[in-house]
Amino acid sequence: MANEKEVVLSVRNIDINYGEGKHVFKAVKDVSFDIYKGETFALVGESGSGKTTIGRAIVRINPVANGEILYKGKKISGNLSRKEDLEVVKKIQMIFQDPAASLNERATVEYIVSEGLINFHLYNSEEERHEKCEKALKDVGLLPEHLTRYPHEFSGGQRQRIGIARSLVMEPDFIVADEPISALDVSIRAQVLNLLKKFQAERGLTYLFIAHDLSVVRFISDRIAVISKGRIVELAETEELFKNPIHPYTRSLMSAIPIPDPIIEKRKQLYEYEPAKEHDYSVEEPTFQEILPNHFVLANSAEFAKYKAKLVGNKK
């Protein structure tokens, strides 16, 4: 839970496009949110929703077409001087999804973990660098002897931990975790999640956790933003979202997740959602509005009234 309401990352009305001119694809449309220090903020959506695109824009892999991204008040999107760019790299790091593709197969674990340190010469001697690598590996539960090995000699879970060690050795403040557990076996996911939580508690890290699995997200995040087709449709604190899902997309997402309980599953009714039928934006475009304290939903005024009425009706 975020105790201090200090905003660490601020995303303001960003658009992100792929391609140019006639063939432009608007991947992200007018997205805004703030992330507070020490919290785990989850961005949940399905494939093609734009969640990974946003994550990559924050670490400056994708350029932002409109709007801006601010880190601790300073702009980090758009053109930066080399010095500013390096500052961002040191403070914001990313953990990638695919443990098979996110490590350089032809480099030793030592090089992989040290890469950032070498880039900025964040050490005084070779021994110090080596020590930092050893410590990073130990922190993620691997052995120092693994430094001389190659990625393909490890299992998926171990590789993901190497990826985490690589980010953490930079001592960042903010980490974008892009579906860090989706590619892992179910019983291994917990190892990675536990590690992430441990580091957050020890080092005061802030996470942007990108995922498509709401049940995992429920366990680790403080606030959740649901994104669909490039727009954020709902944003609320975790338990509030699960108690009162308002936007039909959120409801369909929750209804679709299979619960590991045979009796519940066999009785379940699937809530189907067809955007074209549910929304009529021909007259009025929707805006992102607060419907309950700290609970926002994307709706035009007609829909907003409808949702409000339903909430009141439920309370009775």
Added chain:
Amino acid sequence: MKKKYIPINEPVVKPAVVEEISDKDLDGLFVYAQKDSGDSEKIDAPRYSYWRSVFRVFFSRKLNWVMFGILLVILLLAFIWPAISGYDGSSHPYINTPSEHYLMPSWYSVFTIFMNSEDAAEFMTKVSTTRLSLFGTDQTGDQLWDVIWSGTKTSLELAFICTAINMTVGIIVGAVWGYSKKFDKIMTEVYNVIANVPFLLIIMIFMYVMGRGFWNLVIAMTVTGWMGIAYFIRTQVIIIRDREYNLASRCLGTPISRMVTKNILPYLTSVIVTIVANELPSYISYEVFLTYLGVGLDPSKPSLGVTINTYTTYMDQNPHLFWIPVGVAALVTITLYVIGQSLGDASDPRTHMM
């Protein structure tokens, strides 16, 4: 025979004991076992070394041993024998001794067993007797054996130099081409024009203008020879450039120079070896062809092309003069190619798994 089982103190047990255990013997074992927590992370496979694996995979095929052996013999002969024989095409000591001209290889004498004594006697006059000759002699009385190895040396030198230049320029240009979008735009246009002109035609034009000669041929072959390689490398770079591990390196602030050397090029080892495998023999073939057309090497300096060209006229009378150089040229080409392909496969880390 029932074996006695060993009471377990640590988790490891030798398999030999297991089969014979009857149910009763297990009675004492239904208690909790101690485990060492670090063990689950240990990797017990031996350490992986890239190049050792490459050669292990390469030499696991018998064909590669054979090809490697043949190539080794050819290389040794090509680079050592000319020093021993002293032959370089400039002097012909037996040119005025007709009896030494057009002699057949010494070991042809075995064929006399199929002939009657008259034919045999006539046959033997054509076989070299005063000098041991493996390949016979040519119209100037020179040993074909000397001529061939000097020629092979020149051809191989040509192939190695041209390949080295084209690969180096091609890889550097290709890497930049693949990485920089701006450069891509310009370079692709240039490439589209040049690539559509047949390579041989370009070489022939250059040679026609500059005249025959070794270094002229090198220049002609390397002026545009690197382009095809650069294009290929560029395509590979584009494929690899956006993979997650490269994005990760960018996130960590790795400069482009190190991205190329540590992230991109190591992945291209297999591809590069395969390209070299195709390049080397192709220059030998080009040289033979061009010399045949008269725009290749100077006939005074021996090369495989020169040799074959010169001896074509003797194809009917003294076929060994023609076919042996052709055979050697073919053998060099084939071995280089097969080894290159196998080495290319072996360089691919996916073939190292288990």
Added chain:
Amino acid sequence: MNEKEIVETPVTTTEKVSTPVEEIKKDIYSTDNVVISLKNVEVQFQVRARVLTAIRNVSLDIYDGESIAIVGESGSGKSVLTKTFTGMLDDNGKITSGEIWFEGMDLSKVETSAAWAKIRGVKIATVFQDPMTSLNPIKSIGSQIAEVIIKHQHKSKEEARLMSIELMNKVGIPNAEQRYGEYPFQYSGGMRQRIVIAIALACHPKILICDEPTTALDVTIQAQIIKLVKDLQKEYNYTTVYITHDLGVVASVADRVAVLYAGQIIEIGKVEEIFYDPRHPYTWALLSSLPQLAERGDKLFSIEGTPPSLYHKVVGDAFAPRNQFALKVDFVKEPPMFQVTSTHFAKTWLLDPRAPKIEKPITIQDLHKKMQKRDVKFD
């Protein structure tokens, strides 16, 4: 099931869970209702100079009309197992021992592709994970379905076309007649998977194998596909063999569950038995790692280490090195299958009368109550 040692243990259910009234099916778990039977099957792969034993002595009876889920993580052998009954093992793989009885034939002895052509796609069909690679990108969707019908049911082109459109409707493709001539790239991922199902059902197979058919799809599409397979089962009466690693999907689709670890079935039973009364420590571990059971402040349960390498012969219980409840005997001898009920079996020494009596971990006790609390209810 024929197992070497069957020991009766008293059934202990720690929670009373009643089965919903409308779900009481006729008892299909009788031996004359077996549609396919695996007996002591072993599958080995030749990888370079080494031998990998992917399936180590699996015996399994699958009953007609049931829906059985095979659960396992990567390396457990779950895909390999089902490939044995369609002859789709990789070239370097072989069934080295055991038998697979289907319609009076031993499938492990079928060699020729002509013989397999009569079974695969016709009697036993598979739906794979990636619909893009299952479909031919340069042939129209309709023709791919029709082709199967023409080949195996010997119908005319026009009849096949009508039957294909009918199938497309059944699997939920809107405007089937218009979309008949379209190509795979014009369909979304979920639609393509529906077509793959249509092709699989074209010949009314007896067994439909679904090999992680929804892993590559979004969760909303996944829910639709799962529902489709279940609905169609009522109509077509096939047996579903569902391969997955997702316990949520298992709860949704399965009547019975077989849990696979390191090439062996370590527990099998009705879905309620597996979820509410699991007996094998690996099943406990799988259930314990469900995020729905975790409390926010706590650590999530995880199994340390990795599965054993199947290049070496496994001594004792394969799960022992990672098992927090391991007994010394687990490292010495492989446990036999112990019987818990007539439908529930587990391969663990903990069910031996000599073993210490342990309860399943607290995390997974009262599973149903905990899930109910976490369930999102909306109208």
